[in-house]
Amino acid sequence: MKYLNRLVALGAVLLTSACANVSLVPADKPATVGNGMTVMPQRQWNQIKADHVVWTAEGTGVDEIIFLTGIKSGKPLFEMPGMKNEQIGIFDSKMLPNDIQDLVVGTLTKMGYQAVRPGNLTPCPFGSSQGFCFDFDFSTSGGLQMKGMTIAHKQTDTLDLFLFQAPGEYYFGALSPTVSKVFASAQTK
Amino acid sequence: MILRKALVLSCAAWLLAASGARAAGHDVLPPGYSPDTSSDEAGLWMLMDKEEAAVKTSPNIERDEKLNAYLGGVICKLAGEYCPSIRVYVVDTPDWNASAAPNGMVQVNTGLLLQVKNEAQLAFVLRHEITHYVHRHSLAKTRKVVNTAGFLKVFGLAMAGVGAGVGADPRGAISLGNALGIYSITAFSRDEERDADDGGFKRATTLGYSPTEASAIWEAMVAENKADPNFSRSAFFASHPGEEERAATNEKLAAEVAPTRSDWITNEDSFHAATAPFIGRWVEEELAQAQPDRSIVVFRRLAASMPSQGVYQYGLGEAYRKRNQTNDAVAAENAYRGALACADAPPEAWRGLGLLTMKAGRNADAREAFIQYRAKLPDSADKAMIDFYLTQL
Numbered sequence: 001m002k003y004l005n006r007l008v009a010l011g012a013v014l015l016t017s018a019c020a021n022v023s024l025v026p027a028d029k030p031a032t033v034g035n036g037m038t039v040m041p042q043r044q045w046n047q048i049k050a051d052h053v054v055w056t057a058e059g060t061g062v063d064e065i066i067f068l069t070g071i072k073s074g075k076p077l078f079e080m081p082g083m084k085n086e087q088i089g090i091f092d093s094k095m096l097p098n099d100i101q102d103l104v105v106g107t108l109t110k111m112g113y114q115a116v117r118p119g120n121l122t123p124c125p126f127g128s129s130q131g132f133c134f135d136f137d138f139s140t141s142g143g144l145q146m147k148g149m150t151i152a153h154k155q156t157d158t159l160d161l162f163l164f165q166a167p168g169e170y171y172f173g174a175l176s177p178t179v180s181k182v183f184a185s186a187q188t189k
Numbered sequence: 190m191i192l193r194k195a196l197v198l199s200c201a202a203w204l205l206a207a208s209g210a211r212a213a214g215h216d217v218l219p220p221g222y223s224p225d226t227s228s229d230e231a232g233l234w235m236l237m238d239k240e241e242a243a244v245k246t247s248p249n250i251e252r253d254e255k256l257n258a259y260l261g262g263v264i265c266k267l268a269g270e271y272c273p274s275i276r277v278y279v280v281d282t283p284d285w286n287a288s289a290a291p292n293g294m295v296q297v298n299t300g301l302l303l304q305v306k307n308e309a310q311l312a313f314v315l316r317h318e319i320t321h322y323v324h325r326h327s328l329a330k331t332r333k334v335v336n337t338a339g340f341l342k343v344f345g346l347a348m349a350g351v352g353a354g355v356g357a358d359p360r361g362a363i364s365l366g367n368a369l370g371i372y373s374i375t376a377f378s379r380d381e382e383r384d385a386d387d388g389g390f391k392r393a394t395t396l397g398y399s400p401t402e403a404s405a406i407w408e409a410m411v412a413e414n415k416a417d418p419n420f421s422r423s424a425f426f427a428s429h430p431g432e433e434e435r436a437a438t439n440e441k442l443a444a445e446v447a448p449t450r451s452d453w454i455t456n457e458d459s460f461h462a463a464t465a466p467f468i469g470r471w472v473e474e475e476l477a478q479a480q481p482d483r484s485i486v487v488f489r490r491l492a493a494s495m496p497s498q499g500v501y502q503y504g505l506g507e508a509y510r511k512r513n514q515t516n517d518a519v520a521a522e523n524a525y526r527g528a529l530a531c532a533d534a535p536p537e538a539w540r541g542l543g544l545l546t547m548k549a550g551r552n553a554d555a556r557e558a559f560i561q562y563r564a565k566l567p568d569s570a571d572k573a574m575i576d577f578y579l580t581q582l
Contacts, residue, residue: 089479092513097574098544102511106479114249115281116477122573132574143247 021049034069035160036189037127042181051079063166063175065182071159077107093157097121097132100152100159105136113138113146126153126160127188137168147172151183162186218323220270230291230328237292244278244294251279251299251467259463260297263308267316267392271323283474287314289322302464303471304409304487306494308456309402312393313439320388326381386435390442399453400446404439407432409490416486469535472504481512492524499531503538510545521545536565540575552582 025031025045030038033053045055045065053067054060068077073093076085089106092099098121105116116138124133131153138146148165164179166172224230244250251257257279265272274293285300295318305311321327377385394400410432447453475484488505495501506524509517522545528538543558559575559582569575 094548096544096548096578098540098571099511102476102479105477109477109479115474119570121571123577139248143243143249145248 023047023049025055030187033067033162035158037067037069037160038187039162039182040185042178042185057175058171063171064164065179066163066165068159068161068163071161073157077103077161078111080110083110091159093154093159095154097123097134097152100132100154100161101134101150104134104150104161104163108136108138112141114141115139124151125184126151127186129153129155129188133183145169147176149176149179149183151186153188155188160188216324218271218325221274229332230325233328233331234292237290237294240290241276241292241294244280244296247280249281251281253279253467256463256467259459263312264295264315264319266396267312268319269392271319275319275322281474283471283478287318289318291322291325291327293322295319295322299467299471300475303468303475304491305406305460306455306457306491307402308460309393309398309454310405311460312396312398313389313403314406315389316392317385317389320385320392321377321381324381324384324388326377326385330377330381382435383438386438390439394446397450397452397454399455400439400443401453402455403443404436407436407439409487411436412490413483413486416482417480468498468500472500476504476507476511479511481508484508485512488524492527496527497531497533499528499534499538502528502531503535503541506538506541510541518545518549536562536569539565540569540571543575543578547578547582556582 023046025041025047027041027043029041031041031047032038041055043057045057046059048054048056048060052069055065055067057063071077071091074085074090076088076090078088079085080088088110089103091103095103101118101121105118108116116136118134118136121132121134124131126132131151133149133151136148136150138148140146145168146165147168148163150161150163152159152161154160162183164176164183166175224234257277260279261277264275264277268275271293275289275295276293277295277297279302280296280298282298283300283303284298285304286298287296287301289295295315297315301311301314305314390400390403393403414432472488475487478484485505485508488501488508492498492501492505502524506521506528509521509524522542525538525542525545528534529542539558539562543555543562546552546558547555556579559579562569563572563575563579566572
């Protein structure tokens with residue numbers, strides 16, 4: 001049944017995506033990504049605005065930057081239809097970076113990603129705040145090897161987390177230097 | 190994995206419906222058998238061969254030579270004269286399962302290897318699956334559903350997803366429509382499952398595997414399902430023998446057979462020699478499922494049955510820490526300290542203890558734990574983060 005739950009969730013996400021607005025993000029102007037934060041895009045991106053801001057260079061099935069901002073304590077990173085928040089995994093303001101890394105891994109796994117493996121958890125600046133970063137890799141159910149990287153910071157009671165993922169072959173390597181600059185340009189309110 | 194196999198089966202069912210199914214001719218697969226190329230069974234095998242080609246190149250296959258040689262040997266012993274027709278693939282996924290396709294492809298999930306205690310427990314599961322293969326249950330099931338009018342409605346849903354890509358996830362996940370069709374054609378009947386249980390038990394005990402191990406995996410499944418808030422027995426699966434029934438049946442059979450000889454084997458040492466290099470990773474993969482209720486049941490059982498192996502107590506500590514309910518911090522600390530008392534204590538138990546005590550405001554304990562972790566695992570992937578924590582304590 002858990003497979004069925006995942007499929008229901010994925011179907012709902014896709015239906016949502018089909019209705020989402022797509023717009024062009026110019027390279028040279030600060031872009032608002034939620035919770036009062038801005039980043040410098042560095043290059044043009046296609047923006048898909050649904051529950052949260054998503055950018056893609058080559059298409060959402062290929063590469064995505066997902067801006068998860070203002071996540072409150074007691075809420076999951078993503079809501080999934082048919083699943084209770086507690087089943088997905090919820091953010092707790094008392095979480096340490098290791099806990100949040102575990103939360104990301106668990107959430108991606110619940111979304112159907114396979115063999116999600118995190119690494120290189122390290123402190124890093126998030127705008128003018130202290131944040132943390134980590135990498136991860138996983139494979140799709142179709143066998144495609146994917147790589148990802150995340151930057152996050154915790155305010156008093158909320159979490160802001162940017163997540164980038166792309167196929168390990170070519171796309172991640174081609175886009176990650178630019179994405180790193182996007183992440184480094186974050187300005188908090 | 191089951192879903193992928195089922196997807197192929199749904200295509201096979203379509204072929205059978207289109208060409209008209211023929212009678213099976215054999216209930217039991219003759220050793221070395223290949224179906225006539227004009228038969229419906231050949232169509233099923235062909236599709237399974239294509240599926241197997243995809244499995245062979247999947248990044249989720251564990252290719253370690255020693256592990257594969259060990260499992261190949263176990264399966265060959267269980268399969269007997271069918272051994273030359275069987276190929277084994279170790280699938281790196283924490284979903285504990287095994288399957289045998291109609292063409293002789295056997296898949297063993299690493300989640301199953303984590304969960305069984307010894308070779309005997311594994312043997313009863315594997316021989317169950319091999320019996321499905323030898324008794325051609327997939328072919329019988331496929332023919333049955335093709336001849337069922339109700340199936341065609343479901344099948345239509347499944348094919349809509351396959352043919353037109355409706356609802357197909359761009360990364361390879363399949364649609365809800367597919368899932369409905371798949372659930373309707375893949376599971377074996379109650380009688381077929383009992384037949385596989387019976388065949389598995391007889392063959393494994395003939396080879397000397399201890400019959401008292403046969404019910405262990407079903408008992409474990411019962412306990413895990415009870416702990417899993419997501420688990421519900423669907424109307425479809427309700428028509429199959431439940432894990433409780435299977436455990437009870439195997440216990441009854443074991444009681445009858447056990448007194449007949451005294452030299453039963455479990456081959457616990459050879460099983461652990463083959464799997465030990467991977468247990469740490471499989472523990473992390475179980476924890477990554479983010480189902481701490483279930484993981485607690487899993488690791489509590491494994492830690493109780495193998496108390497000298499610290500990795501299971503570490504897993505238990507992690508599961509309690511991640512669940513983070515009332516009293517879980519105490520249970521987690523006890524488990525970590527139990528792990529650290531073992532000769533093979535995983536260094537990550539120190540990290541878990543550090544995180545736990547840091548959140549509790551026990552800075553001195555956290556500092557000591559993180560220092561131990563850094564000393565025992567100086568190149569850990571999170572060393573920079575741990576060093577940062579140390580500056581905060």
